[in-house]
Amino acid sequence: MRYTAYIHNLIAQVIITVWSFLSNKIFPVLFPIYDMINVGNKEGYKRSLNARRKKIMDEMRNNPNITQEELVKIIGIKSTAIEDNIKFLKENEYIERKGSKKTGYWMGYFD
Numbered sequence: 001m002r003y004t005a006y007i008h009n010l011i012a013q014v015i016i017t018v019w020s021f022l023s024n025k026i027f028p029v030l031f032p033i034y035d036m037i038n039v040g041n042k043e044g045y046k047r048s049l050n051a052r053r054k055k056i057m058d059e060m061r062n063n064p065n066i067t068q069e070e071l072v073k074i075i076g077i078k079s080t081a082i083e084d085n086i087k088f089l090k091e092n093e094y095i096e097r098k099g100s101k102k103t104g105y106w107m108g109y110f111d
Helices: 004-024 051-062 068-076 079-091
Strands: 037-039 042-044 095-098 105-108
Touching: 051 068, 051 079, 051 105, 068 079, 079 095
Parallel strands: none
Antiparallel strands: 037 042, 095 105
16 A cells, blocks of 8 residues: 555556557657655655664564663663754654653554
8 A cells, every 4th residue: 555656556557568569650758856755644755764763763663662761772872863863764754752741652653
């Protein structure tokens, strides 16, 4: 289901290309600019994750109530690095915080 819209669009482009070539002897060439990914209801280009950010997301998936202090201990990096990575993940819509700072939890758009 993840790439359904992308595949439907690709099939439509192939059909149009074959029809155009057979009827007009014109062969259009298409170059994709970005890969499309589906994340929940949000669709579009996403910046890729490095190993550290993937590790943070794995820990959040395993324990949605995890704190930044716990992430510092588990991953072994400074708290400012954890904050910067969480900021990146929020800005790029990989994660969001639900609830309050004290009793909230992390909700992620995990693959």
